[in-house]
Amino acid sequence: MLNIISFLIIILASLIGIKGGYIPNQLLNLGLLIVFAYIFSLIARFFRLPPVFGYIFAGIIVGNEGFGLVDKSFLPDMTFIGDIFLMILISEVVRYICKEQSLKQFLRYFLIGIVSSFVIYILTLGFFAPLPIPLEAKIIMGLFCATFSPLMIYAFTEKNETAKPYIQLSFGGYTFAIILLGFLTAFHGTDFTLRIKLAFMPIFIAATSIIAGIVWGFATEKLIYRTANYLKGLYPLAIIFLLYPLANKFGFDILFLAIGIGIHNGIFSEREKSLIEHSSISSLFVFTLFGMNLSLEDAFLLGNSNWRLVAILITFFIFTRIIITRLTLHFMPHEPKQLFSMIYFIPSGPMSLIILYRIIPAFEKSLSGETDIFKMYSIITTSIMIIAIFISIIYLIFKTSYAKISQQAVDK
Structure with a gap:
């Protein structure tokens, strides 16, 4: 399952990268992140630790410029929408890898979560656009609101049996998106x-x-x-x-x-x-x-x-x-x-x-x-x-x- 989802990330990231004109080094960095995450997740499981720690170490190693795996132009070259999309994509996949969900469940909840979160994010960002606050603050507020868009769907439809997967997806997605953003900057x-x-x-x-x-x-x-x-x-x-x-x-x-x-x-x-x-x-x-x-x-x-x-x-x-x-x-x-x-x-x-x-x-x-x-x-x-x-x-x-x-x- 981990390999299937990993290849899914690579394929989607490659398509986005080719369309956006990213340099091959950036796609290589993304692939290295997945490879290191897989290796360290196995090591973490060997020591009876949660697999998420493997992804933590992978982010540290790939994100460390001292290892020469990240180009200095990685962040500036990425488009705004592409940056947000890749963050959400990777975060949702990693969340479901850690939860060991089936690929069918992942695809269903991923599609619903990504569409609702992205729409709410754009609407929220547009609402805060005229306010005289820093751009980063607007982005963070937009991500927060997008995180809870599945909760809003649940609140007004009252479909209690479908609430938990949406909540798990939105929480895990946002948390890992912020963590990933921290790795790429810190x-x-x-x-x-x-x-x-x-x-x-x-x-x-x-x-x-x-x-x-x-x-x-x-x-x-x-x-x-x-x-x-x-x-x-x-x-x-x-x-x-x-x-x-x-x-x-x-x-x-x-x-x-x-x-x-x-x-x-x-x-x-x-x-x-x-x-x-x-x-x-x-x-x-x-x-x-x-x-x-x-x-x-x-x-x-x-x-x-x-x-x-x-x-x-x-x-x-x-x-x-x-x-x-x-x-x-x-x-x-x-x-x-x-x-x-x-x-x-x-x-x-x-x-x-x-x-x-x-x-x-x-x-x-x-x-x-x-x-x-x-x-x-x-x-x-x-x-x-x-x-x-x-x-x-x-x-x-x-x-x-x-x-x-x-x-x-x-x-x-």
Whole structure:
């Protein structure tokens, strides 16, 4: 199945490349991305890791200019529509590769998702076109809205039995599109070493760019599948989540924080409480280990702030989340549920971002202007991948050790 879909990507990309007049090197890069993704996915499965980590490593290797696999003119030469189409195409295919869906299911949901998402994206971009905001912000908002176009179809048709595949497709497609965009930008340029160092810095801010999608996804899966009217009422709420960096300007940050904490902590089960604490402490350790070694000159997003001050503040919010989670699990009814492992490692992104907005003027200033916003998102997406790799290793070690201890207890 992986080979079939891989060849499908190559054929479609080749047709688009020939029509758009792309140089062969760009098609070679796309082919290398698929080959490396296939190889590393097999390696990941050998070590009992999710195949998605193979695609992460593939993106790092192919995207690293130091290996000479990406031409400097790769991004500028691509047309605007072609860039968006290729992002969506690759992201949807990779999403279904990871989910091990059949080719028939992939084609059906891909066609529906790609058409609806692309139409909504164009309409949204046209709506935001007259606004005096950076182009990158308009593109990001368009992608957000396009992500949830299948949700809108579900809301107004009330076809509950077809909602889940559409939601999976749209969430997976958008998330991987942003990740792919981050790979192509964060690892493209002469300041490669500087960007890697910066990628470690916003560990807790990193989750903010996708935490809304993940939280909204689990909330949808838990609350909204059975009743379409809930979706109609909560769709504006999703926009507040997704457009938080801009909504913050209009005073929605408190609402975002309150609702985010409630939904985020409310979906955890009792047996996952220790994993929540363990992941928070591990995230803090990674942040301290790499964050304290960065010079203040390199950490331009934090301006002249003190790293230790930021670490203390984030530590405070980590333990605040633990306390809130315990209270939520104690007073609210819940059902045991096995969540996707990455949910264990999502730190308090929105809360950290609010604090950085409030106490560090340089951070808010860095989000003004087209170049800064684009670079910010590229660094954020890169740090998401880096932290996911490190935390997954820690989690794997923890899980293995726990299994050995449990087995020893049984033997005794």
